[in-house]
Amino acid sequence: MLRVEDVHLHYGAAIALRGVSLEACAGKVTCVLGRNGVGKTSLMRAITGMHAVSSGKIMWEGEDITNLSAYDRARRGIATVPQGRDIFPLLSVRENLETGFGLLKRRDRKIPDEVFELFPVLEKMLDRRGGDLSGGQQQQLAIARALIIRPRLLVLDEPTEGIQPNIIKDIGSIISMLRDRGDMAIVLVEQYFDFAFNLADTVEVMDRGKIILSGQVEELDAEEVRANIAI
Numbered sequence: 041m042l043r044v045e046d047v048h049l050h051y052g053a054a055i056a057l058r059g060v061s062l063e064a065c066a067g068k069v070t071c072v073l074g075r076n077g078v079g080k081t082s083l084m085r086a087i088t089g090m091h092a093v094s095s096g097k098i099m100w101e102g103e104d105i106t107n108l109s110a111y112d113r114a115r116r117g118i119a120t121v122p123q124g125r126d127i128f129p130l131l132s133v134r135e136n137l138e139t140g141f142g143l144l145k146r147r148d149r150k151i152p153d154e155v156f157e158l159f160p161v162l163e164k165m166l167d168r169r170g171g172d173l174s175g176g177q178q179q180q181l182a183i184a185r186a187l188i189i190r191p192r193l194l195v196l197d198e199p200t201e202g203i204q205p206n207i208i209k210d211i212g213s214i215i216s217m218l219r220d221r222g223d224m225a226i227v228l229v230e231q232y233f234d235f236a237f238n239l240a241d242t243v244e245v246m247d248r249g250k251i252i253l254s255g256q257v258e259e260l261d262a263e264e265v266r267a268n269i270a271i
């Protein structure tokens with residue numbers, strides 16, 4: 041289980057998170073919703089260790105990981121699919137997938153069969169350059185790359201951004217399949233209300249660095265949530 045407790049995060053003098061708390065459990069999708077610039081990516085950076093928090097605590101599987109590096113968090117099963125995907129354009133699909141190998145023991149350094157079961161298109165494109173894939177294929181590659189380390193926490197930052205509707209549907213099915221396996225906690229950062237609300241077990245709505253609305257999806261008023269993220 042992930043517990044974010046009263047986290048503050050600054051960029052120099054500018055504050056991006058003002059006392060954010062949330063939980064994410066295995067077998068559940070926790071959706072973080074909010075308009076541009078409210079702090080969603082900053083929260084993701086705090087969880088994955090890409091940016092140090094100014095105060096507060098991050099607990100993962102009973103351990104305080106607040107001061108651990110991103111590398112050490114990844115070794116503890118925390119994987120991320122960053123906004124904009126961050127595919128290496130000049131590396132092949134296979135090489136992009138293998139970038140996760142450094143975190144694994146030598147005997148585990150192989151692409152799990154599951155990756156190609158989930159993303160058959162990637163198997164056909166193993167030798168293509170990452171930069172030659174479509175946006176949707178790159179997003180699938182970014183998710184596949186995160187799965188290489190067999191994560192127990194998967195943090196996805198706006199996976200629908202700039203993606204065609206049919207691929208968005210596929211990505212939604214994959215996220216719910218991963219959730220239903222029951223061994224992975226999923227934090228999904230989104231602006232796309234319908235996609236997020238369909239997948240979410242728990243919803244956290246952010247505004248100006250704070251969580252302003254939070255609850256189980258069935259308890260929340262969808263229209264109130266929508267109003268808080270509408271541009």
Ligand SMILES: Nc1ncnc2c1ncn2[C@@H]1O[C@H](COP(=O)(O)OP(=O)(O)OP(=O)(O)O)[C@@H](O)[C@H]1O
Nearest residue numbers: 051054055056074075076077078079080081082083
């Ligand atoms: N590296 C940085 N340096 C300074 N300020 C930053 C930096 N990254 C983000 N910010 C600021 O912090 C605030 C929160 O940004 P953040 O990227 O977390 O929001 P967001 O909700 O993810 O937005 P988006 O949906 O556009 O990705 C914004 O005011 C942003 O301008």
